[in-house]
Amino acid sequence: MSIVSGPEAHEEDEFRFHTGRQAPTGVQDAIEFVDVHKAFGRNKILRGLNMGIPEGRISMILGPSGTGKSVCIKHMVGLLYPDQGDVIVHGQSVPNMHDDELFEMRKRFGVLFQDGALFGSMNLYDNVAFPLRQHTDKGEDEIAEIVNRRLREVGLANANDKMPNELSGGMRKRAGFARALVLDPDIVLFDEPDSGLDPVRTALLCELIQEIHEENGGTYVVITHDIMSARRVAEHISVLWRGRIVESGPAEQLFESDNPFVRQFLSGDSQGPLGME
Amino acid sequence: MVRSVADRAFSPARNVLEEVGDMMILTGRTIASALRPPYPYGGEFVSQFLFAVRLCWFPLLISTVAFGYGAPGLQAANFLVIFGALDRLGGFFVLASIREFAPFVTAIVLAGVAGTAITADLGARKIREELDALQVLGVDPVKNLVVPRFLALMLVTGLFNIYALIFGIFGGVLATLTNGAPLGPFWATFFTNASTTDLWGSVLKTTLFGAIIAIVCCYKGMTASGGAEGVGRAVNQAVVIAFLGIFAFNYVFTQTLLATHPEIQVIR
Incomplete structure (x- = not known):
């Protein structure tokens, strides 16, 4: 033993x-x-x-x-x-x-980080549009249609122009979710x-x-x-x-x-x- | 027990070596990313260049005039007056200002003003997970964030060196006038001693100082951890490491320049 x-x-x-x-x-x-x-x-x-x-x-x-x-x-x-x-x-x-x-x-992959990890220098619309502009050849009209749809889905249809520091924690997460989804x-x-x-x-x-x-x-x-x-x-x-x-x-x-x-x-x-x- | 003591004794040295190695790797990746297409960093390069110019032009103006007037200007003038050779102040300014002080003051101001801003900016982005988000979105942070800052700081420090030379020499002019001496002999000895080797050596050295500042400050920003306090620590470390890097590199560069161009050592 x-x-x-x-x-x-x-x-x-x-x-x-x-x-x-x-x-x-x-x-x-x-x-x-x-x-x-x-x-x-x-x-x-x-x-x-x-x-x-x-x-x-x-x-x-x-x-x-x-x-x-x-x-x-x-x-x-x-x-x-x-x-x-x-x-x-x-x-x-x-x-x-x-x-x-x-x-x-x-x-x-789409990733929703803990605090949303939105880019502080861009407004909400540009944050969500970023992956589309970076990785697709879509025109601005098509990008606007996708971004607005995704923002509507997460309940942020009226916050397009807001900067990340103007959003609550929950809104930042939802915006991060919208950005994570735009590339399907x-x-x-x-x-x-x-x-x-x-x-x-x-x-x-x-x-x-x-x-x-x-x-x-x-x-x-x-x-x-x-x-x-x-x-x-x-x-x-x-x-x-x-x-x-x-x-x-x-x-x-x-x-x-x-x-x-x-x-x-x-x-x-x-x-x-x-x-x- | 012995292992634990050895670990405690050697781990700081190992950490320093690891950091230096990581910075070398970042330098290599930055140069490779800058040269390899595509080149998406044009807009960020211009914005970083203008940002550094906007932040640094005034502190650099004050620093170079005050430094040129005070240190090599008044003090060398006081010394030369004893020998009745105040006219040699111009020649001394080639050695003092072009070769050493202008590059040094430029690098110190750029590291202290623009370098710290870069570390704080990237550090805050790292803490907010923006850098991770960029990578996950398929964007290379080295190509999109480090390369434009690296190129912008190199260019801006190189150009600011000429600006610092002009205002540094203006400090020497002020020191001559303070001593009630005419400016003709000052300019005569200045242009007799000045050479194009001194000028390109000075600009090249300062441009490379810019590269050191950019790499150190980007590295410390991108590896910041521990919340707001961690960003503060990263900024502090970035300045200290950038200064040490600049001083060490200055020694190597100046000695190499003097050894390969011995004619500039002759005082005429």
């Missing part, structure tokens, strides 16, 4: 709730993480992440703060590269792409769309995400730690903790999971494996 526990024993203990179970979804994965490790200095964020994001669904990556959810999004679009492992988007390895391939691949991307990523919003605005934004997904289709990936948002919109859930997947699968199965960590997190209970550490 060992008196002093070694690093393996400690690691085993740390990941004792990580079954890594991936319930089948019946569709192909649009994005795959294969044994991805990522550290910033001594801070290990992703520690052998294996995760699949199913094609054509609204997937949610849930987990406590600081577990690497935003880092996941940055790996998907090649803003960060893994120290080890691979990230595969539609069968192509992102870390092995040349710059030109990467810029081409990114055109298939195959994959849309949402980095904590509910952060800084009141519950009513969060619910409205979730409804908007659902409506637009129903209308346009595509693979949506939503990063959040808000369980209410997950209950509203998620079709597929991956629960991330300590840089690895605890469990993942269709939302209804995850909400019925008997894994103590998943159960605690999805019910928002203070009693369970997750403490304040």
Whole structure:
């Protein structure tokens, strides 16, 4: 019997709730993480992440703060590269792409950043028109028609001339959503769309995400730690903790999971494996 | 234990070397991006050039006249008056102003005024995730943001050097007049000692100072982290690193110029 526990024993203990179970979804994965490790200095964020994001669904990556959810999004679009492992988007390895391939691949993505990431020097209209002017040969009339439609969809039809610093947090997010959609991307990523919003605005934004997904289709990936948002919109859930997947699968199965960590997190209970550490 | 102590001792040195390496890589990528089509940075280049001119012309005017009048002007004049050789002040101004002070003052003002503005601007964009958004929208930030700033700062520092030369020498003229001496001997010794090598050397050196300022300030802005405080820290570090880079490069450049053109060392 060992008196002093070694690093393996400690690691085993740390990941004792990580079954890594991936319930089948019946569709192909649009994005795959294969044994991805990522550290910033001594801070290990992703520690052998294996995760699949199913094609054509609204997937949610849930987990406590600081577990690497935003880092996941940055790996998907090649803003960060893994120290080890691979990230595969539609069968192509992102870390092995040349710059030109990467810029081409990114055109298939729409990303809604936490605070919208609107360009401060442009008004709302120009912000939403930017990807169209940059990547298409469309004339200004056609661009105006697309931009106005997208702004109408997100409820900002009358804010064309406003500068980003004149908008509320919720409006900036909706504007960021409109910009993320103008190129009709195959994959849309949402980095904590509910952060800084009141519950009513969060619910409205979730409804908007659902409506637009129903209308346009595509693979949506939503990063959040808000369980209410997950209950509203998620079709597929991956629960991330300590840089690895605890469990993942269709939302209804995850909400019925008997894994103590998943159960605690999805019910928002203070009693369970997750403490304040 | 030993490893932990070694890590603490060597990690700052490793970080510095990593940053220098990253700046070298950014320089290479910037030059390659500037030369490789397409060339979408024309508008941004003009706006950055005008921005730097607008910000710097007045501080540079004050700095060069005051510096030229005070340091090489009055102090060298006080020294030369002892030997009754105030006419040599013009010749001294070739050495002092053209070769050293004008490029230095130009670089310091450009780094302090335009360089810090660039770091603060890019740093704020980085913190607001605008730079990430640009990349995700398929726009290369090096080609669209760094290249125009790099070219604009190089051009503007090179041109401002001539402006600084004129006003620096005007400081020398003021110092001569303060001593009640005529200007003829000042100009005579000035033009006897001045050479085209001094002029192109000065302009080339300052243009390369502009490149150093642009790379350091863009790099620090684009790697800022930690919110508003992080942007402030990046601006501070950008100025310090740009000054160190300028001083080190000045030594290498001037020594190389003097070694390859020994005729300019002769005082006539």
